[in-house]
Amino acid sequence: MEGKPEILFSKTVIEGRVRELAGRISGEYAGKNLLIVGVLKGAFVFMADLVRGLDIPCRVDFVRLASYGAGSTSSGKVRITKDLETDIAGRHVLVVEDIVDTGLTLAWLVETLRQRQPASLRVCVFLDKSQRRQVPFTADYVGFTIPDAFVVGYGLDFNEDFRFLPDVCVLREIA
Numbered sequence: 001m002e003g004k005p006e007i008l009f010s011k012t013v014i015e016g017r018v019r020e021l022a023g024r025i026s027g028e029y030a031g032k033n034l035l036i037v038g039v040l041k042g043a044f045v046f047m048a049d050l051v052r053g054l055d056i057p058c059r060v061d062f063v064r065l066a067s068y069g070a071g072s073t074s075s076g077k078v079r080i081t082k083d084l085e086t087d088i089a090g091r092h093v094l095v096v097e098d099i100v101d102t103g104l105t106l107a108w109l110v111e112t113l114r115q116r117q118p119a120s121l122r123v124c125v126f127l128d129k130s131q132r133r134q135v136p137f138t139a140d141y142v143g144f145t146i147p148d149a150f151v152v153g154y155g156l157d158f159n160e161d162f163r164f165l166p167d168v169c170v171l172r173e174i175a
Contacts, residue, residue, distance in 0.1 A: 005152060005162065005169030009144060014154060014168065017143050018046070021124065022053025025094065025141065029056055032092045037084065039109070040064040042098030045155030045163070046126040046143070050096060061086040067105045078108040093118040098156050101129040103137030110137075127151065127168070144168075 009017075038047040040062050051060060064082035093113065100106050106123060113121055124141035131148045146168075152158050153165030162169070 005165065005171055007167045008146065008149070008151060008170050009154075009168040011154075011166040014143075014166075015049070018049045019053050021141055021143060022050055022055075025050070025124065026053075026055045029058075029092060029094070032056075034058040035086060035088060035091045035093050036060045037088075037093055037095045037113075038062045039095065039097045040082065041163070042155050042157065043096050043126070046098055047096040050124070059086070063109070065105055065109060078105050080112075088113065088116050088118045090117070090119050092120045093122070095121070095123045097123065097125045097139075099127040099129060099151070100125045100137060100139055101132040102134040104135055106139070107135050107137045126154070127156075 034056065036047065036051060036058050038044060038060065041064070047060070051058065061084045062082065063080060063084055065078055066081050067078045095106075095109065095113070097106060100123075106125070110121060110123065122140040125139040126143040128139060128142045128145045129148060130145060149170045150158065151168050151170055152162035153167050153169045155163050156168070157163045158171055162171075
């Protein structure tokens with residue numbers, strides 16, 4: 001990669017938006033037994049901040065999916081590499097994901113989880129890249145809508161690099 005990544009959303013802007021989402025989620029799930037399911041690895045930073053921002057009790061679990069391999073575009077084939085440890089039948093489930101672009105991965109995950117009969121199932125994505133949608137998919141909660149650019153930071157990576165960046169940045173050139 002040439003040069004420094006260009007900041008799309010600063011740490012301060014991200015913090016404000018995550019607080020807004022946490023407030024909305026807290027209100028909508030008040031009095032419910034909420035299970036937050038993070039999609040590893042990219043969503044871990046967003047999910048941690050979101051959970052800390054909630055003012056309702058919740059439990060957490062994780063699922064890990066593979067669809068990208070070592071490239072910058074999805075292969076289109078999704079598989080679970082780490083499944084949930086929690087039975088979600090009858091639970092209110094909120095899936096937390098870093099980014100939705102083609103919609104293939106999240107549509108597949110939502111369908112897979114629905115078969116496990118949760119009481120409710122919603123999705124919260126940090127970033128929505130709707131221009132790249134290949135299947136219809138609309139998240140219930142969206143942090144930011146972004147243009148068709150490859151982004152890293154705040155948990156998002158390119159070949160496992162850049163997750164540590166506190167801002168969301170655009171990679172203009174990928175080597």
